[in-house]
Amino acid sequence: xxxxxxxxxxxxxxxxxxxxxxxxxxxxxxxxxxxxxxxxxxxxxxxxxxxxxxxxxxxxxxxxxxxxxxxxxxxxxxxxxxxxxxxxxxxxxxxxxxxxxxxxxxxxxxxxxxxxxxxxxxxxxxxxxxxxxxxxx
Numbered sequence: 345x346x347x348x349x350x351x352x353x354x355x356x357x358x359x360x361x362x363x364x365x366x367x368x369x370x371x372x373x374x375x376x377x378x379x380x381x382x383x384x385x386x387x388x389x390x391x392x393x394x395x396x397x398x399x400x401x402x403x404x405x406x407x408x409x410x411x412x413x414x415x416x417x418x419x420x421x422x423x424x425x426x427x428x429x430x431x432x433x434x435x436x437x438x439x440x441x442x443x444x445x446x447x448x449x450x451x452x453x454x455x456x457x458x459x460x461x462x463x464x465x466x467x468x469x470x471x472x473x474x475x476x477x478x479x480x481x
Contacts, residue, residue: 355384402436404479410446411477428480432469439474 354360358380365373409431413424433442445465452462
C-alpha cells in the first residue's frame, strides 16, 4: 500500500510506532498515547472552528461610553440590572470592560468649613462582561 492510498491516521508531527514492550513500559506509552490523542483532538477542533475575534464586535465599547446593565452572571446581582455605568477601559480579547457608576461626585463641608469630596464614583471600578451590557450612546 502506497502513502497516497493510506488514510491519514496520524497527523503531521506525530509518528505511528509498532513495538513490543514490557508491561510497565506499555503502561507509560499508553499514557503518552492518551495525551497525544487529546492534543490531536484539540488541534482538529481548532481547525474546524475558527477562533472568535472579539475586536470585530466591540467597536461600540470605548472609554467614556454610557451603558446599561441588562443581565448578570448570578441572581444575587439582579439589583444591578438597569443600572447605568460609564466605561473606563476596554479589553477586546476577554470581552470585558472596566466601568464605574454613572453618578456625580458628591461633596461635603468638613469641620474646618472647607468643601471636600465626599464620594467619587470614578474611584470604584468594576469589571463587566460585554454580553451583559447595552450601549446607550
